[in-house]
Amino acid sequence: SAVISQKPSRDICQRGTSLTIQCQVDSQVTMMFWYRQQPGQSLTLIATANQGSEATYESGFVIDKFPISRPNLTFSTLTVSNMSPEDSSIYLCSVEGRRGGRNEQFFGPGTRLTVL
Amino acid sequence: SQQGEEDPQALSIQEGENATMNCSYKTSINNLQWYRQNSGRGLVHLILIRSNEREKHSGRLRVTLDTSKKSSSLLITASRAADTASYFCATDNTGFQKLVFGTGTRLLVSP
Numbered sequence: 001s002a003v004i005s006q007k008p009s010r011d012i013c014q015r016g017t018s019l020t021i022q023c024q025v026d027s028q029v030t031m032m033f034w035y036r037q038q039p040g041q042s043l044t045l046i047a048t049a050n051q052g053s054e055a056t057y058e059s060g061f062v063i064d065k066f067p068i069s070r071p072n073l074t075f076s077t078l079t080v081s082n083m084s085p086e087d088s089s090i091y092l093c094s095v096e097g098r099r100g101g102r103n104e105q106f107f108g109p110g111t112r113l114t115v116l
Numbered sequence: 117s118q119q120g121e122e123d124p125q126a127l128s129i130q131e132g133e134n135a136t137m138n139c140s141y142k143t144s145i146n147n148l149q150w151y152r153q154n155s156g157r158g159l160v161h162l163i164l165i166r167s168n169e170r171e172k173h174s175g176r177l178r179v180t181l182d183t184s185k186k187s188s189s190l191l192i193t194a195s196r197a198a199d200t201a202s203y204f205c206a207t208d209n210t211g212f213q214k215l216v217f218g219t220g221t222r223l224l225v226s227p
Contacts, residue, residue: 004158033214042119042204042217043159092158096213102164105149105213109158 002027002097004108012114013083020079021111023093028073030096034066037090037110046091049076083115120205120218128224135192137221139205140185146211148181150190153202153220162190162203195225 003026013019023032031050035043046066047055055068069077080087090110097106120141129135141148147166151159165172165181165188172179178191192199202222206215 031213042220043206043215044119044217045214048214094159094213103213104161104164105215106161107151107159 001099002029002095002106004093004095004106006091006093006108006111008111009109010112010114012116015084015115017083018079018081019083019113020077021091021093021113023076023078023108025074025095027097030073032070032076033094033105034068034076034078035092035094035107037092039088043092046078080113083113085115088113088115119216120207122203122205122218122221124221125219126222126224128226129195131195131197131225131227133195133225135195135199135223135225137190137203137205137223139188139190139218141188141205141207141216141218142186143207143209145183145207145209147208148179148188149206149208149215150177150179150188151204151206151217153204155201159204192223195223197225197227199223200225 005024007022034046037043045058046061047057049055049068049070051070067079090112092110094105094107122139149164150162153159163174163179165179176193181188202220204220205218
């Protein structure tokens with residue numbers, strides 16, 4: 001299994017500012033994923049972060065708004081840039097790991113972002 | 117949107133009753149997974165069913181998959197108050213764990 005931590009756990013930010021969210025995994029993983037969960041909604045994949053290459057963004061998400069770093073196999077950051085109230089969401093990172101002989105996806109506890 | 121649909125959106129039952137949640141999706145899949153989320157916190161993986169499987173059990177959980185109908189169901193038997201949470205299905209159609217989540221079902225189990 002994989003244990004994932006995220007920082008910060010929550011933040012309240014002013015519009016126009018940027019916030020960088022950190023995701024740390026206790027084991028080396030090839031792919032890390034960033035999801036957004038808007039209030040009362042389901043999760044939407046933002047991007048896939050691979051070490052040593054640029055992140056791959058899903059439709060509707062762009063690098064200028066959500067720059068991602070992946071400096072090594074256990075760490076990634078997601079920045080939410082030039083924030084607006086519409087960016088208020090829970091941001092979660094996830095990785096693929098093994099448990100019970102099977103692959104499954106493990107999620108971090110999430111970062112709850114409120115933009116005023 | 118690729119997002120799957122779940123129904124019901126909300127379900128309220130008494131402890132000891134069974135809870136059934138349904139998920140429909142739009143594309144062919146590699147596997148389908150069910151997750152639980154407590155109060156907007158991180159997700160907990162419950163069960164994965166592959167596209168060539170029709171039924172899976174794990175403790176009080178039973179998942180079925182009908183690929184011809186592009187649908188799945190999650191049954192929680194003998195529910196407990198601790199089962200109160202939101203439940204999401206998620207499909208993986210790439211094999212690389214890029215998940216497409218359903219809209220979720222909010223389950224409330226009353227003592």
